[in-house]
Amino acid sequence: MGQEPLTYAFSLRSDISELQTLGRRLESIGVDLKLSKRCLFELNLALDELFTNIISYGYGDGHEHRIEVTLQADERMLNVTIEDDGVAFNPVERQAPCLPHSVDDCRVGGLGIHLIRNLMDEVCYRREGQKNILTLKKKIETISSHPYETGA
Amino acid sequence: MDIAEEKQAGVHAFKLKGRLDSNTSLAFEQRLFESITNGTKNVIIDFKELDYISSAGLRVILKATKALKRENGKIMLCAMQDYVKEVFEIAGFDAFLPIVPTLDDARRAL
Numbered sequence: 001m002g003q004e005p006l007t008y009a010f011s012l013r014s015d016i017s018e019l020q021t022l023g024r025r026l027e028s029i030g031v032d033l034k035l036s037k038r039c040l041f042e043l044n045l046a047l048d049e050l051f052t053n054i055i056s057y058g059y060g061d062g063h064e065h066r067i068e069v070t071l072q073a074d075e076r077m078l079n080v081t082i083e084d085d086g087v088a089f090n091p092v093e094r095q096a097p098c099l100p101h102s103v104d105d106c107r108v109g110g111l112g113i114h115l116i117r118n119l120m121d122e123v124c125y126r127r128e129g130q131k132n133i134l135t136l137k138k139k140i141e142t143i144s145s146h147p148y149e150t151g152a
Numbered sequence: 153m154d155i156a157e158e159k160q161a162g163v164h165a166f167k168l169k170g171r172l173d174s175n176t177s178l179a180f181e182q183r184l185f186e187s188i189t190n191g192t193k194n195v196i197i198d199f200k201e202l203d204y205i206s207s208a209g210l211r212v213i214l215k216a217t218k219a220l221k222r223e224n225g226k227i228m229l230c231a232m233q234d235y236v237k238e239v240f241e242i243a244g245f246d247a248f249l250p251i252v253p254t255l256d257d258a259r260r261a262l
Contacts (some may be wrong), residue, residue: 016174016175017175019173019175020172020175023204033166037233037235038234038235041204041235041236042235043201044204045204045205045206047240048173048174048206049206049207052174052207052208056214067170069191098246099247100244100245100247100248101247101248102247102248103214103217103218103221103248103249104218106214106245106248109208110208111207111211111243114242115206115207115239115242115243115244119242145215146257
């Protein structure tokens, strides 16, 4: 026991096409950590929603920015940190949207953040200097720990 | 993402393959709305080979559902991976969107 946690770090340009890079990076980390398809999907979805939010609302200057992503994995938990230098934005303090009863009262605002909060085990926000720092925790589910998944 | 289309007996089926996210949702939205504008009333979206969906994808489905409702049309979703279905459930979309196990089920329901 007491293994050193594995660390993965990469950065993304503030461009929507970088969603592909994010997907590819997470895919290879998923293979490395033997994450179940569901676990990898949920991780990818949470980071996709965050990244898309940051580049949609975080910058108004037309310049290219970098969003830094760090993942640390021990036997049980994934700890993810996302740092950006966009405008201060705390997704944790947003009210959860009311879930719709019919198509007419269904609104899409806040949906991404609602998904993040439901897919992650913990979401924390802090502002440090000019940076938004979001930390996420997710319990690891590996292929072997999931009896119904073959990994095929 | 690849989109295969199939028209049969007044039903327009869209078979999605790959990833439906902010990068690909616009292309899908255009294909869907071209069909609705041309008078399609019954739409099936087949998720069998779709590996990934984000809120951008949910938005397109919601928009199409509203447009079809205005035209007295119908939409059916089918063959989702369990983790894709979970996203619809978390978003609360399963309250008003019919999600069935297979493409045949969807055809029978229209």
